[in-house]
Amino acid sequence: MTVTSPVAPAPISLRRNFWRGVGRVLRRKPSRMVGVAIVVLFVFMGVFGPLLYPNPLPRDDNALYASPSWAHPFGTDFEGTDVLALVVTGTRYVLLAGLATAVITVALGTLIGLLAGFHRGRWDTVLMRLTDLQLTIPGLPLLLVLSTVWKFTSPIEMGVVLGLLGWGGIARAVRSQSLSLRERGFIEAAKGLGLPTRHIVVRELLPSMAPYIAMNMLIAVTGAIYAQVGLFFLGVLPFDANNWGVMLNLSVFGGGALSSTAALPYLLAPLLAILLLTLGIVLVVDAMDEIFNPRLREE
């Protein structure tokens, strides 16, 4: 009464299998590869960008608001600095802040969501009140107020603040996921087998929620990028030439990009960078579900 089955392939190492699956998922749609390329490009700029250019960036007083040319593909700013160089060197701040936001939102959101959803009862009530509280905090006004006393010179500080203001969404999503997952047979079975809670939460619950968490994380990162660029754009934060938001601010309020064409490239370059980065992230998000679902990954 044995089920006949084909001879097994030699068991392959799991980790390698996972990454191979990820590669397969990404290759399934060209758009995903484009997304990955964009994200990799920005990461590269973030890591090596500042090394590519001298610090401080050279100015050319003869070419203020120069129009695009071979030497300056996106023209120059009000001081004659290359706009492309500004964008490239500004990437690090944006990415670091985004990353810090992501880490905070995911860590806090997941932890609180899991605790609330898995333990239910009083924990749930208290934590969800807290989450509601977080969600009702008006982010932008608070940031405006904060920025009057805090200058956010380090991107990490910026990211931490944005993260603390943004974990509520993930917490809610994770909580509702764990509430529905804890009724599943495999979680019950794990409990019945006497497996420790840590194992159940980390090994059984979390992987099933990975796509949601990853998706929420990327959405949080995009939100954080907009938020910080917005803050600088509004001019509430101190001047820093190679920041995308500051560039936008200066091009609009200083260079009059909305009324004249001279500062247009100066306006478009950071805008384009933001759009491109967001696009890259959105394209990659599309693959998350398939990456974390073995059925879709192992096609």
Add this chain to the structure above:
Amino acid sequence: MITASGITKTYKQRGNLLGARAVPALRGVDFAIERGGAVTFIGESGCGKTTLGRIVAGLETYDGGDIVIDGTPMSSLKPRHREPFFRRIQLIHQDPYSALNPTRTIHQTLAAPLALRAKQTGRDKAWMEERARELLALVGIDPGYVLPRYPHQLSGGMRQRVVIARALTVDPEVLVADESVSMIDVSLRLGVLALLKDLRERLNVSVLFITHDIATARYIGGDGELYVIYRGQVVESGPTESVISGPIHPYTQSLLSAIPVLHGVERPGPERVVPTEALNEAHPDTGCLFARRCPFRTDRCEAAAPALVSDGDQRHACYHPQRRDVIPVEAVA
């Protein structure tokens, strides 16, 4: 050896405007299961079978009565100390699709409880690997094929075998099989049933079998006890074969009569009983619970509830007991 006595369980359902509604799922159920024995519970949908199985496996609390495991009443222990007792009773879920974590390979799924076991008994990793293979071979699947795979890559029958293998990692004494084959392909069902039967014989594991397909009860627990449960109450019990071939309670008779007849191979039993109404939770709780649907009811039935009484080796709760010939018999060719 496990004895359950007078188990009651009432769910509080968050109701509508009228407030919370109490759903009595079990109204005092007694049974006992021996080492290596088999006990089957049959009954309609919603009569409390799953609730009972989950209570016995320690996954659900009970309101009244007690479960005694090897002489230790569970009510005398703190919840934390009950766990080692209940670990010896493993539930095999109805749905092999949701019972396995889709994001973990079978190897990972088996490794977790085995690691725990290894730690408790001071054994090493090699033992775990070997034990995983041993268990899969025991449930009749090729370890080399199954171990590196994810649940979705296996057939329903294989999945259910993996679920059984996982339950066996903790060397349980009782398997609670709740409709364990109803979601598997027909041609594979008997294989899983045969496996459970085989485990009883080889490992001396007892099986608490929950089903509404009575014929399968004969296959696994033919030599054991059968309990017919209705609206949370045992209405008839006795040796499986006796109850099936000579049902006394009209409800048992209705259940057996409802089993489709394989025309061409069998002919229907001459005294088939059909309930006069569908199951309705709103039927009164006084008197015989089956009264509203019973074709044989009298005024007496609605007045007071009949108690479970012995009749030969069977027990039943009915004022008008009568054996009826309801099951299909082999048609002579």
Add this chain to the structure above:
Amino acid sequence: MTRTSAPGVRVKDLTVVYKTPAGELPALGGVSLSLAPGTITGIVGESGSGKSTLALSLLNAVQPPGRIKEGVVEIDGLGDVVKLTGEELRRARGRQVGYVFQAAQNSLNPLKTVGKQLLDLGRSHDFDDLPALLKDARALLGRMGLDGGRVLDSYQHELSGGMRQRVGIMFALVLNAHLVVLDEPTTALDMITQAAILKIVRDVHHERGLTTLIITHDMGVAAEVTDSLAVMYGGRVVEHGPTTEVLGSPRHPYTKGLIRAIPRLSGDIDEARALPGRPPTLGTIPKQGCVFRERCPLRIAVCDTVDPEPITRDARTVACHAVGRLATPVVPKEYV
């Protein structure tokens, strides 16, 4: 153009393919099957054998990624439904062919009451007399042991699984279609509810003079209600004939195996035997030769290369080399 008598149905060489990453794979590989007017035909087979696909083809309702690749589905009064399109097809569904989808208990709209959904259905089929439609529905539900008025006013979540199943059957019957297709009408119901529903199906069938097709994986259900029984395996009809004969003296090795695998209430329980191996999936159905050969105890050399043709003799159709070759029915062989 509504018929008042039971139509016959003739399916010929029907091939339906599903598009998968591995290319287009056939879920039905040239199926031929006739439903005699006024009979109840059952289709049994394991999960993935193509039962639902065949049923959907009767309405030309196979959804992408699937498509009917070739074949003919002739329904009296409708002609070849494979050729019907657009409006004609929509009108035929419901009006002439009533359909209860698999998992009908989940196919009601959760946001509308049953009655509202019924009115929508009536309007989409240009019913003038909507009150009469409601009255019919109430009467049908009443027959099935439900309080028609209450059910029509209920939302899906207010009904139990068995009740929803009956609502699905009401929808299939209420437009007075004379061909009714029921896909797994009793799966996931307990025995008593199942028996009640099967009785209703049989009664309504006789009263209204329908042609009924019931799809199930449960031999018992088919045995209980059908006149004629088709057994499917791997996208083929491997055996078809009068139900009592197919059950009483099965000819195809798969049918025999299935019947032996049913634990029964009387007789020696240990005679029940599991079928070895497991059913094929779309990707593992052999491209050539008999689809059942991996599990077949009677396999012979020719089975590996040639797909057996269905051969009809004395009203019974069997597709098996071992049966086709012998002049007399095959002697049942023991499974190991």
